[in-house]
Amino acid sequence: MSVAPLRLAADAHVLVLTGAGVSAESGIPTFRDAGGLWESHPVEQVATPQGFQRDPGLVWRFYSARRRAALACVPNAGHAALVDWERRLGERFLLVTQNVDGLHLRAGNTRVIEIHGSLFRTRCARCDRPSEHDERAYEDGAPACERCAAQGRRALLRPDIVWFGELLDARHLSAIDTFVAAARGKPFVFLAAGTSGAVYPAAGLVDLASDAGAETWLVNAEPAENVGRFAHFLQGPSGTILPALWPVDGR
Ligand code: OAD
Numbered sequence: 001m002s003v004a005p006l007r008l009a010a011d012a013h014v015l016v017l018t019g020a021g022v023s024a025e026s027g028i029p030t031f032r033d034a035g036g037l038w039e040s041h042p043v044e045q046v047a048t049p050q051g052f053q054r055d056p057g058l059v060w061r062f063y064s065a066r067r068r069a070a071l072a073c074v075p076n077a078g079h080a081a082l083v084d085w086e087r088r089l090g091e092r093f094l095l096v097t098q099n100v101d102g103l104h105l106r107a108g109n110t111r112v113i114e115i116h117g118s119l120f121r122t123r124c125a126r127c128d129r130p131s132e133h134d135e136r137a138y139e140d141g142a143p144a145c146e147r148c149a150a151q152g153r154r155a156l157l158r159p160d161i162v163w164f165g166e167l168l169d170a171r172h173l174s175a176i177d178t179f180v181a182a183a184r185g186k187p188f189v190f191l192a193a194g195t196s197g198a199v200y201p202a203a204g205l206v207d208l209a210s211d212a213g214a215e216t217w218l219v220n221a222e223p224a225e226n227v228g229r230f231a232h233f234l235q236g237p238s239g240t241i242l243p244a245l246w247p248v249d250g251r
Contacts, residue, residue, distance in 0.1 A: 003234060003240075003241050003244040003245055005244070005245060005246060005247055006189065006217070006245050006246045008187070008189065008246065009187035011092070011186060011187060012089070012092065012186070012187040012188065012189060013089075013092045013093075013179070013182065013183035013186055013187070013188045013189070014085060014089055014092065014093050014094075014188075014189045014190075014191065015094050015096065015176075015179060015180065015183065015188070015189070015190045015191075015205070015209055015214070016082060016085070016093075016094070016095045016096065016190075016191050016192075016193065017096045017097070017098070017190070017191070017192040017193070017195065017202060017205050017206075018082075018095065018096075018097045018098065018099060018104070018192075018193050018194055018195065018238075019097075019098045019099065019192070019193070019194045019195025019196065019202075020036075020098070020099060020194060020195070021193065021194020021195060021196075021220060021221055021238060022078050022079065022097075022099065022103075022193050022194035022238045022242075023073070023076075023079075023099055023101050023103050023194070024194065024221075024237075025076040025077075025078065025237060025238070025239040026073040026074060026075060026076045026079075026101075026103060027069075027072075027073045028069065028070060028073055028101055028103075030194075031196075032196050032198065041062055043164055044164075045058060045059075046058065046059050046062040046063075047161075047163045047164055048163050048164050048165055049125075049163055049165065049166065050165075051163075052125065052156075052158055052163075056141070056142035056156050056158070057140075057141045057142055059142070059158070059159075060138040060139075060141070060142045060143075060159075061138075061139060063119060063159045063161070064136075064137035064138050064139055065137075066100075066101075066119055067119050067120065067135060067136075067137060068137055070101040070102060070103070070119055070120075071135065073101070073103065074103075074106075075103045075104075075106055075107035076239045077239045077240070077242070077243050078193065078194075078237075078238040078239040078241075078242040078243070079103055079104060079107035079109075080107055080243070081242035081243040081245070081246075082095055082104065082107070082109055082242065083107050083108040083109050085246060086109050086110070086111055091111075092183075093111055094111050094113070094175075094176070094179045095109050095111055095112045095113070096112075096113045096115055096172075096176060096202070096205065097112060097113070097114055097115070097116075098115060098116045098195060098199065098202050099114070099116070100114065100116055100117055100118050100119045100161055101119060102118060102119060102120050113172050113175055113176065115162070115168055115169070115172050115202060116161060116162045116168075116202075117159070117160045117161035117162050118160055118161070119159065119161065120133055120134060120135055121133060121134060121159070121160035122134035122143075122157050122158070122159060122160060123157065123158060123159075123160040124145040124147065124148060124155055124156075124157055124158070125145075125155055125156050125157065125158040126145065126148055126153065126155035126156075127145060127147055127148050127153075127155060129145070129147050131160040142156045142157065142158070143156070143157045144156060144157065145157050168201060173201070176205070176208075177208075180208055180209060180212045181212075183209075183212060183213075183214065184212040184213060185212075185213060188209065188212060188213055188214040188215070189214060189215050189216075189217065190205070190206060190209030190210070190214040190215070190216045190217070191216075191217040191218075191219065191245075192205070192206060192216075192217070192218050192219070192220075192224070192230070193218075193219040193220065193238045193241075193242060194219070194220060194221075194238045195220065195224060196220075196224050196225060197218075197224035197225040197226035197227065198224075198225050203224075203225070203226050206218075206226060206229045206230060207229060210229070215231060215232075216229070216230045216231045216232065217230060217231070217232045217233075217234065217245075218230040218232070218233045218234070219234045219236070219238050219241045219242060219245070220233070220234075220235065220238075221235065221236065221237060222235065223235070
């Protein structure tokens with residue numbers, strides 16, 4: 001596949017949004033493709049606060065299996081390209097990911113906002129103690145919060161993932177707004193990769209960026225639901241397209 005390289009001005013800002021498709025070539029299943037996660041695991045059972053209340057053991061078995069599967073995978077060439085972009089752009093780069101698999105961080109990106117949380121963080125379902133890095137598998141029931149127990153309350157720990165019906169972290173949204181405000185009026189590229197454009201507010205970032213003057217690109221295996229809102233659409237695997245899009249001699 002030949003991909004016309006992106007031409008970036010020397011002072012360009014680049015905002016990238018990634019979704020499950022970027023990790024597909026690492027062997028992590030997507031959500032909405034045939035055979036995707038939501039086909040075999042009903043969303044309401046494993047990805048809502050009500051599902052967790054009903055059967056926390058089931059929810060933890062699901063996320064424990066996803067933790068193990070993600071740890072067995074390695075980042076692919078698409079992830080590596082985004083590490084290279086961050087190295088070249090520094091503070092003029094921001095990566096917003098809907099993925100909870102931690103692969104962007106393991107690849108080496110540091111300017112990452114995990115807007116849907118992380119598989120590898122655990123928090124209390126009740127108290128506001130800070131979430132903690134956690135790679136353990138909980139197969140025999142949901143773990144209890146020790147801080148709540150010490151105060152005589154019963155509370156369970158839960159994955160630090162944004163479930164359906166829950167709000168995104170306001171600090172994350174404000175960090176994105178700050179980046180977009182800094183990019184406004186400058187050469188600005190917004191690129192979404194590997195996402196079906198079905199889940200908001202992530203699917204609306206293209207509009208936020210367009211309103212600030214960004215040139216908008218979509219890299220996806222198939223037309224996303226919001227494809228019409230992008231100026232450019234490159235159809236194909238992100239592991240091939242992202243490395244070709246901004247080669248080292250691309251400016
Ligand atoms: P989806 O499963 O909805 O969409 C993945 C997209 O990636 C599809 O449009 C595929 O065509 C595309 N795709 C698959 N393989 C690809 C590849 N190798 N290269 C490029 N594109 C590829 O996943 P998301 O859009 O990430 O939320 O889903 C958004 C959110 O919905 C997720 O973060 C998750 C889910 O419910 C939470 O869990 C909170």
